Each structure stands twice: as C-alpha cells, then as structure tokens.
Ligand SMILES: Nc1ncnc2c1ncn2[C@@H]1O[C@H](COP(=O)(O)OP(=O)(O)OP(=O)(O)O)[C@@H](O)[C@H]1O
C-alpha cells in the first residue's frame with residue numbers, strides 16, 4: 001500500500017516521542033506537533049491521512065482540533081486519545097466524526113491496529129488521477145497513459161496487450177480521443193465475427209457478391225473513415241484471414257467483396273489482445289509479418305496485482321459511481337475494506353468494478369465484512385473445478401482429450417506437425433488419437 005502519512009499531536013514530550021517511535025517502527029510516515037495550533041498550521045501546509053491526537057492539550061483541545069481538521073479536509077481520519085475516566089470525551093469525539101478513540105493507558109497494538117485501519121480508509125480517498133475515465137494512482141499507469149498520449153499523435157498502429165479486464169479498450173478509446181481524429185471509433189471483436197463473414201464485415205461487399213447480398217454494403221473500414229478501427233482480441237483472428245488484414249495494413253487499400261474497385265482508406269488501427277502474440281507467432285499461429293505491422297507501437301497494461309496502489313482509488317471511484325447511480329449512501333466498514341484490499345483480483349479492474357457494483361446493490365448503509373466475504377466466496381466456488389461423478393473417469397478424460405485435439409487442430413489450420421507441437425505430443429501419437437476419435 002502507498003505510504004500513509006500520520007500526524008501525532010501530544011503536548012507531553014516523552015509521550016509524543018513514544019508515539020512517534022511506535023508508529024515509525026511500524027512503517028508509517030510520521031510527523032508530530034506539540035499543540036493543536038501547531039498541528040493546524042502543519043496540516044494546512046502538508047497532507048496527512050490520519051491524525052492521532054490527545055484530547056487534553058494546552059490551549060485548543062483535541063476535540064476542537066478534530067472539528068477544525070474536519071472542516072479543512074473532511075476525508076482525514078482522526079483518532080482521539082482520551083483519559084481513562086472521561087467517557088463523555090470519547091462520545092463527543094465520535095459524534096464529531098472521529099474515526100475512533102483509545103483510552104489511556106492502552107496497548108500499543110490497539111493503537112497500531114486503529115491507525116492501520118484508518119490509513120486503509122483514507123487510501124480510498126487518496127487523490128487519484130483521471131484521464132478520460134482512466135482512474136489510477138500508480139506510477140505504472142501514469143507511464144502507460146503518458147505513452148498512450150504520445151502514441152495518439154502518430155498514425156502508426158498501436159498494439160495494446162494485457163490480461164483480461166485491465167482496461168485495454170478504455171485505453172484504445174483514450175488514444176482515439178487524444179488523436180484528435182474527426183472520424184468515429186469503431187470496435188471489431190475479431191473473436192466474435194464468423195470466419196466466413198469476416199472479410200465482408202471488415203471491407204464491405206457488392207450486391208450479388210454472395211447469396212443473400214441483395215444490396216451493396218460498406219464495411220467497418222469504411223465506417224471508421226477518418227477515425228480509429230479497434231481490432232479487439234486480434235490474437236483470435238484465424239490464420240487464413242490474417243493475409244487479408246495484412247494486405248490492408250501494408251497498402252492502406254482494400255476491395256469490397258465482389259468488387260474490382262480498389263478503395264483507399266484513412267483509418268488508424270489500434271489492436272488489443274490478452275494473448276501472448278509473440279508466443280503465437282513462434283507456434284505458427286499468428287503471422288509474423290502481421291504481428292510486426294500491428295505492433296509498431298506497443299502498450300502493455302499491467303495487471304492489477306502489479307499496481308496495488310490503484311486498488312484503493314479504484315474501489316473509491318466505483319463506490320462513488322454506483323452510489324450515485326443507485327442514489328445510496330454506502331460506507332465500507334474497516335474490516336470490509338481490508339478484505340477488498342487484500343483480494344488479488346485475477347479478473348483485474350472489470351472484476352473489481354463488478355464486485356463494487358454488487359456490493360452497492362446489495363448493501364444497506366454500512367457494508368459488512370460478511371457481505372464481502374459472501375461475494376468473494378461465491379465467486380471462488382464458481383471458478384472452482386466442478387466435479388461430475390455421474391459418468392466414469394475414463395469416459396470424461398477421453399471426451400476432454402478429443403476436445404483438446406480438435407481445438408489444437410483448428411488453431412493450427414489442421415497442420416498436424418503444428419498441432420502435435422501445441423499439444424506437446426509427437427505426431428505419431430496424434431495420428432493414432434485422431435484415428436481413435438475419428439477426428
Ligand atoms: N483505470 C481504470 N479506471 C476506471 N475504469 C477502468 C479502468 N480500467 C478498466 N476500467 C473499467 O473496467 C472494465 C474493463 O475494462 P476494458 O473493457 O477496457 O478491459 P479490457 O482490457 O478490454 O478487457 P478484456 O480483455 O476482457 O476485453 C470497463 O468497465 C472499464 O471501464
């Protein structure tokens with residue numbers, strides 16, 4: 001987690017030093033002030049996430065300090081230290097918006113625990129950057145966005161790589177916006193268009209080009225004229241269609257299906273994939289020349305686990321987004337937040353967004369750790385392996401083997417040597433298995 005800044009306010013020098021030491025040892029970035037007045041001055045100059053203050057101070061009291069701090073920055077979390085006997089002070093502090101109170105004498109662990117939780121809560125509101133909907137706090141994303149705005153000024157193709165849900169499409173739209181191109185942003189999902197229709201979809205067709213082509217139609221390339229054509233999931237593009245795309249990228253020219261006329265087009269290509277394209281190239285599943293054409297400029301969006309600083313700001317961002325949408329006041333309890341911060345998000349930002357969306361829909365008032373646990377738990381059981389004992393093991397293994405071979409053959413265009421390599425078996429076994437399964 002990003003560094004948490006803590007301000008200790010205590011007039012007794014020995015006590016103050018003890019507190020500062022205790023918190024520093026735990027890794028917090030600590031400053032201190034001997035009075036509320038000095039603390040306020042410091043607070044106006046620097047930003048603090050958490051303030052730990054004694055109630056009884058000479059001059060302005062800790063409670064008054066709490067109120068003034070909240071006026072200056074409603075997001076600051078304040079922990080108040082009260083004397084053993086004064087329950088009223090503690091109640092007043094909580095009413096005035098303190099995060100928590102501790103009564104003297106206290107165990108160091110108790111205070112450390114509270115400060116850690118207050119830091120987590122404060123991290124949700126840490127200033128984040130936002131560029132056309134891309135929210136982040138990490139250096140890595142700052143660099144990605146910086147590069148993307150540089151790339152936007154050029155006309156060269158950009159290849160965006162990154163795991164599922166990391167924000168590749170968001171970034172592609174950002175590049176389009178920053179490019180200042182007047183035409184539209186058109187997205188094509190290469191995995192979703194049936195093979196036989198791909199050429200017609202992309203380049204259009206003339207009347208009578210094939211059965212059902214009752215009138216001529218412009219393709220997506222023409223639709224995107226003057227704008228950006230986003231080739232999503234480009235790694236799924238079947239090998240036999242790749243030369244068609246390559247030719248277009250090389251020449252900037254294309255023909256509608258069934259037409260002899262050569263057309264020129266001015267579109268910017270941005271492609272995205274969650275596959276390892278270079279790996280596919282070396283396996284013979286993706287054309288090397290097409291790969292080089294597409295990846296003149298390269299952007300890698302790191303997965304969330306490589307940029308943990310983005311997790312709290314994204315949680316804060318989506319909480320606000322969905323609270324506004326459903327007109328609900330939703331507050332995370334510190335324990336619920338801890339759970340959300342420690343979850344690894346294998347599905348990246350999309351998973352985080354969906355989770356917060358569901359939390360907002362399902363919660364009333366404060367979000368409990370039980371709700372978060374239930375949502376995370378149900379998710380992991382969904383993704384866990386479903387075992388079916390109704391059919392014998394050999395039968396299910398055979399079925400799986402057949403499916404895997406079929407898929408390998410499809411992906412390698414039925415080139416047996418390549419399929420065998422992909423499956424990690426020799427060609428002889430593959431021949432034998434194909435015969436056995438009648439593939
Ligand atoms: N940094 C971010 N700030 C705000 N929202 C984000 C960010 N990154 C991703 N999102 C949101 O997360 C969701 C997934 O993002 P997007 O569709 O761009 O991911 P993707 O990388 O294209 O995923 P896939 O590979 O599954 O297609 C979208 O709703 C997007 O708005």
Ligand SMILES: [Mg+2]
Nearest residue numbers: 168169232272
């Ligand atoms: Mg996508």
